Each structure stands twice: as structure tokens, then as C-alpha cells.
Amino acid sequence: MSFRDDWPKMPDGTDFNGQQLLALVRNGASPFRQAWDVNLLIREIEENLGTQVIDIPFVYSGSNNYGFHFKLSNQPDIVARLARGDVNMPDYDGFPLLVQIPEVKFEAAVYELLRSEPNILASHLLYYRIPQQYSGPKLDRPRDITGRRLLVFERTEGENNVWRHLSSEKQAHLLAQSAGIRASLFNFQLPLDFAAVWLRERLFEQKPKSLPVPVAPTREFCVALFTAKIEATIGNIGDMIGWEEDNNTVGPIAAAAKQQLLHLIPHILPEGDQTCLYRLVLDHGDFGVHNMSITMDADDRLLVTSVYDWETGCIVPALLSDPLMAVTVDLEVDENAAPSISRVPDDATPSDRDEYMTWATEYVTVRYPIQTPFSAETDN
Incomplete structure (x- = not known):
């Protein structure tokens, strides 16, 4: 059974490093050629955005999606998020079509809803397509990408894999920004x-x-x-x-x-x-540094530029809203609305746990500019 592609290999057996994909494709050496045709993705981007692809500087590997950084001839850079699983694969064992279609439509609706909310920093969606499933038996691996969901976004500066490389001061600054974003989402008046x-x-x-x-x-x-x-x-x-x-x-x-x-x-x-x-609240569902673009400004200050991957989002009454933020552990609150941690590595030392609790405290109490429903109830 299969639910996604393996990350591609180069002819020498090493993992594809994500670089120079366009040159490889034009030379007939695409590392994806055994699974699907990258030219089809390029063509879909060009036709729907009215542009020409001039470079693909990098390809990112997510657990469920590829992320393609495209440079275009007549507009700013974009990121195309293409599913690693194809619903037309033989023995496909991933999320069924009846789950994927509303998930994609919901995520697209969220990006449109939050487009004018500068403090939440949701990515700007340019184009999306739901996967389509062929009728009949699935005997051979599809060469097209029709069965893969696709979302295309404006690219913002920054990367997501920066947490482990930050100083304690910069980590605290990132937690403060993240708390502000999460507070803005909690306070957003959902129609x-x-x-x-x-x-x-x-x-x-x-x-x-x-x-x-x-x-x-x-x-x-x-x-x-x-x-x-x-x-x-x-x-x-x-x-x-x-x-x-x-x-x-x-x-x-x-x-x-x-x-x-x-x-x-x-x-x-x-x-x-x-x-x-x-009151009803929109929750991201997977809020954390792994779903943020993070960069440095001209003064070497950390800056969150976008929050993406809203496909696990949900709508809940405020008393069920979850402030959790994922870094290397999950920063959350306990039953008394006090800072807490979870998803802690089994080999974490007491010193590690102290550090994790410092992060949780920084995120939840020191900088978090919202009241939980429970603290508001107590104040009344």
C-alpha cells in the first residue's frame, strides 16, 4: 500500500538535494521522472498565472507535500505546494478524495478570509486545484499530476527550519511574535x-x-x-x-x-x-515554527513573514481554542491555564526540561497578549 512518493534519488544513489531542478528537467534528468512529469507542474503554473517559469531554486520535502520555489518572468516568486500522494496511484492508501476535497476548499477559504488581516500573516493564495480521481482500475502509476492537490502561494522571505540555530534571545523574540500572531487569530471576529x-x-x-x-x-x-x-x-x-x-x-x-x-x-x-x-474561534490546528516563514530584517531582528498550512484548521467555541505552539516540543497550558509542555523527548535531561518550560512561560504568560476564557471568567 502507498500514500506518498519517496523522496527522489540521484543516479549515484544519493538523495536529491533540492537544487537546480529546472536545469535537470531541461536536460532530461529530472529526479522525479520515475514518479511524475515536472513539466506538467511548470505548464500548469504558467497557464494559470500568465507567466513563464525561469528557475526552480529549491524543492522542499514535507511529510505530505513538496514545496517548489519558482522564479517567474513577470511577477514575484511563488511557492507551489504539491501533494506527495496521488489518489490515482495503484493501492493508494492516503486520505481519500472525499476527505481531500473539502480540506483543500476549506484551506483556500481560510486564506481568502484572512487575506486582509495583517497581524495573522496567513500566506497569500494565488491558485489552487483539488485532486481528481480517475474511474476504473488503477493498474499503473499515473504520469500526470491530476490526482495531486495543488496550492500556489506568493513567496515571502524566510525559512521554517531556524529554531535550533537561534540564540536564547532570538528564540524569546520569536516566541513573542508567535504569541502575538496567535492572539490575533484568537481575537479575530469570525464571520x-x-x-x-x-x-x-x-x-x-x-x-x-x-x-x-x-x-x-x-x-x-x-x-x-x-x-x-x-x-x-x-x-x-x-x-x-x-x-x-x-x-x-x-x-x-x-x-x-x-x-x-x-x-x-x-x-x-x-x-x-x-x-x-x-464565541466561535478559528484555530490553525498545527501552529508552530514548522509552519512559519522566518527571516532577519535589516537590523538583524527576527521576523515572521507568513503562517501557512491551514489544512488542519477547525472552528471551535472559544473555551475549546487551543493555544499550543510547536517548537522542538509543544508549548501549551495545563488545566489551570499555567505554562506546560508536551511531546518531550524521552532522553530529555532536567536541564532540557527547564529550558522547555522557559519557552512555555515566555510564550504563554510573559508575552501572550490575550486572556484565556478561564482567566476572563475569574476576573469577573
Whole structure:
């Protein structure tokens, strides 16, 4: 089974270094030639942006996507994000088309929504295309790129793999900027019509087929949302539970737990329709230095220039918004809204843990210019 391409090799067996791709393609030596034709990507870029590709300085390798840096004849540089998995591959085992299509459309809608929000720094999307799946048996590896999702962005200056190379002072400065960006996103007034279209769609599986009440920034909606999510996750006795391939069904214990959870919901949600608790918030879903472009300005000061990869984003009531930021560990808050860390390496020393907690404190309390719903509730 396959869900993505392997990173290409050069004729000598070494990994492709990501450089001089256009020259390699024109000389018939594309490292991708065994998997797909780079000329098709070049042609799609040129036709849809009204330009000519004059160079491909670098190709980045992500876990699910390639990132192609293009220089163009008549406009600023761009980055094309092309999926490493093709839905037309034989034995394709990645995200199915019915998952990918709304995911791409949601991400495109987010970029459009945030385009005029300078403090959130969402990348500027120029063009996108959803993957298309061929009918019939998939016997041979496709030579085209029709089955790969594609998003094309304006390129901003900077790289994402800088954290480990920064001094403590520059790390603190980056955390302060990141906290400001995350606060701006939390404080962004999400249009209700956007939430109405996308909230249910962006719930994690298992999700209800519909919501019992209209989407609204109220406690009533939050209770209905929690209830619908539990009922979708735990059906009736004998129904499937979890993932289909696990072959598990709801038994008496799960059914009893479901009833207890449904009874609990109205008792754990604060009364009233406080805006600080129940307004609807857009969360990035994978906020961290790995999804930021970071550069230095003329005065050698660190500068975040864009935040990208919003495909895991979701819409939640404010009391569920997650301030987590990923660096080498995850910086987050505990149940008392105090700085905390997770995803800590098993071999982390006490000194390492102290450093990680310093980062979390810098991000969450020292510089984070927002109030959590819980701190606001306490202040009242």
C-alpha cells in the first residue's frame, strides 16, 4: 500500500538535494521522472498565472507535500505546494478524495478570509486545484499530476527550519511574535456565515451528519455540539465504534459511558452566553515554527513573514481554542491555564526540561497578549 512518493534519488544513489531542478528537467534528468512529469507542474503554473517559469531554486520535502520555489518572468516568486500522494496511484492508501476535497476548499477559504488581516500573516493564495480521481482500475502509476492537490502561494522571505540555530534571545523574540500572531487569530471576529458553512465539516471524525441547532456563539449551541459529537462517536449497541478497520462495536460499557457523558455536558459548561466562552474561534490546528516563514530584517531582528498550512484548521467555541505552539516540543497550558509542555523527548535531561518550560512561560504568560476564557471568567 502507498500514500506518498519517496523522496527522489540521484543516479549515484544519493538523495536529491533540492537544487537546480529546472536545469535537470531541461536536460532530461529530472529526479522525479520515475514518479511524475515536472513539466506538467511548470505548464500548469504558467497557464494559470500568465507567466513563464525561469528557475526552480529549491524543492522542499514535507511529510505530505513538496514545496517548489519558482522564479517567474513577470511577477514575484511563488511557492507551489504539491501533494506527495496521488489518489490515482495503484493501492493508494492516503486520505481519500472525499476527505481531500473539502480540506483543500476549506484551506483556500481560510486564506481568502484572512487575506486582509495583517497581524495573522496567513500566506497569500494565488491558485489552487483539488485532486481528481480517475474511474476504473488503477493498474499503473499515473504520469500526470491530476490526482495531486495543488496550492500556489506568493513567496515571502524566510525559512521554517531556524529554531535550533537561534540564540536564547532570538528564540524569546520569536516566541513573542508567535504569541502575538496567535492572539490575533484568537481575537479575530469570525464571520458567522463562515462558521455556519465550515464548523461541522471541520470536526474530527466521528462527526454528526448534521447539527440539531443553527451554528451560533451561545451556550445552547455548545451543548448541542457536544451532544451531537458524542452521539456520532458512540452509537447504539452493535454499531461500529472507532475506525472501520478496527472492527469494534459499541457494547454495554461504551453505551453506559455515552449516557454518563450526555448527562455530564450541561453540568460542565458555564451558564450564560459569555462572549469570552462561547464565541466561535478559528484555530490553525498545527501552529508552530514548522509552519512559519522566518527571516532577519535589516537590523538583524527576527521576523515572521507568513503562517501557512491551514489544512488542519477547525472552528471551535472559544473555551475549546487551543493555544499550543510547536517548537522542538509543544508549548501549551495545563488545566489551570499555567505554562506546560508536551511531546518531550524521552532522553530529555532536567536541564532540557527547564529550558522547555522557559519557552512555555515566555510564550504563554510573559508575552501572550490575550486572556484565556478561564482567566476572563475569574476576573469577573
